[in-house]
Amino acid sequence: MKSKINIYFIEFAINAILRQKYKSLFIAVVFVLLTFLLTSVFFITNSIKYELNSTLDSLPEILIQKTKAQRHDDINVAEVDKILAIEGVSDANARVWGYYYFENIGVYFSIVGVERFENQYKNSLSKIVDTYELDDAKNPSMVIGSGVQKSMQKSYYKEYFNFIKSDGTLKKVSIAGVFDADTNLESNDMIVMSKETAREIFHMPESSATDIVVKVANPNEVATVLAKLKLLYPESRIITKNDLKVSYQNIFNYKSGLFLALFVISLFTFFIIIYDKVSGLSSEEKREVGILKALGWRVDDILVEKFYESFLISFFSxxxxxxxxxxxVYIFQAPLLRDIFIGYSELKPSFELPFVLDVQTLFLVFFLSVPIYIAATLIPSWRIATLDADEVMR
Amino acid sequence: MIELKNITKLYALSKVDEVRALDDVSLTVKEGEVVVLKGASGSGKSTILSLIAALSKPTSGEVVVDGKKVSKLSDNFASIFRRDSIGFIFQKYNLIPSLSVRENILLPLVPLNPHAKDAQKKLSEVMEIFHITHKADTLVKNLSGGEQQRVAIARANVNNPKIILADEPTANLDEKLSLSFIEILRELKSLNKTIIIATHDPLFFNLDFVTREIAMHNGTLQL
Incomplete structure (x- = not known):
């Protein structure tokens, strides 16, 4: 039985590509570069979005930060009881946290304090508190993110780390384990230790906390609770999860906007090639179409062959x-490109882009490139193929 | 049977200027005939071949081949007609230089998607008849003029067409190769093919197997 796919057309198409090897190579290289750039951007975007969403979803509904002349200031832990008295609030935690600059490597760590008998505002912290004994005042210990571990190991801190306190003295804290959270973005630069140890490093009195996070059981009541909190603390910054989401995404979109400019330039190059193809075939290509018509190829036959030719080169590329x-992106972690997207990377010792295979992305890049190129090849071929063969060969 | 009925063909040189390639030409060629159209360049010989092969359409008049009005065929049907009925040997052979001999000869069969065995059988037959089997895998651009012409003839015959049209077939050949080509035509004639040759090469004049010689001048037949 005769095959429906005409293998002779495919053979002819491969020959045609090889015949114009320099031109085909140039098109393939541009095509590969464009696809590579476009797909890399989408892969990085997807990974960061996944990380951001995972991070943001684990945040509390409301965050209260005390300010003095619009500058962040410590808040009194006694405020927690007042907040818990507000209807709709299911939980409130005074957080002790802050950034610690590790000069040797030139990175910031995020130190988060926890207390064994408190409700934790994140599941990941609950797991740590349940697993590790961090409260031993004689031998304080900490659980660190994998990025922190790498940074510390570079300075030969494998079992403990000496934090420099505000008075210049050292605070030795043992490394009890490595943090294993759901998301890399959240955990990579994080150090979890007891609140007591964290307060000692940040020189913070026991009655103070960095901020207070508030949980609201019913998401519909967030606005009401927020209004009440604003009345209670008119001098404080009160931020909702949505505010944080918008803020994070704005930073991210701004950064990706910079890249968009670069992408548009690449796209422009691609369209120049397409314009060149649409504007006409070379005299050799025209003559070839004329010969094929004279030998009994129909317009459809010529278009099918040209389709295979353009599909092979574009799909391969x-x-x-x-x-x-x-x-x-996923093996080499997108050197150079990654930093364009991760605006706050200076706070992150390192950041692993998680593998997120989004089929939609692959389809999007495919439809932005392959069919456009095929159309750009078929249109001029069709124009020539519909002329009299005699006229084309003349 | 081939019939040209009152054919006029005008080519536009510019928007206002045109050239009359054929002027009210009528001609009938019977099956199995060998006709030589002779005349100077620009006399309209090639235009007649082009119209018979439905490569172009007449400005007025009608071309009928085996009862089929080929001048009225749509573009696609004209291609099918050429594929099934016409073997065209062009003046410059019109081969694709970067394809091999085998690939060039195969070109008319490609749209038919034949079984590999059938295609190979047809290829082997024509390559043997025209003595180019030993060059099957050579790129056409690396062949001599005579070899290229044999490839063009083999390609024109691979579909076993009833009509062979040859446009100035010896224009690029020396006398020895031209005589060799004439012998090939004699063989094709023996296969009862209808052959029309457009040429101004005197080697084609007064050949014993040629049925008719028709002189052309300024787009008209000198009958």
């Missing part, structure tokens, strides 16, 4: 581009 982007 697309596949290479996507493959390279996967390796670049």
């Amino acid at each position: 697309y596949s290479i581009g996507v493959g390279l982007a996967m390796a670049f």
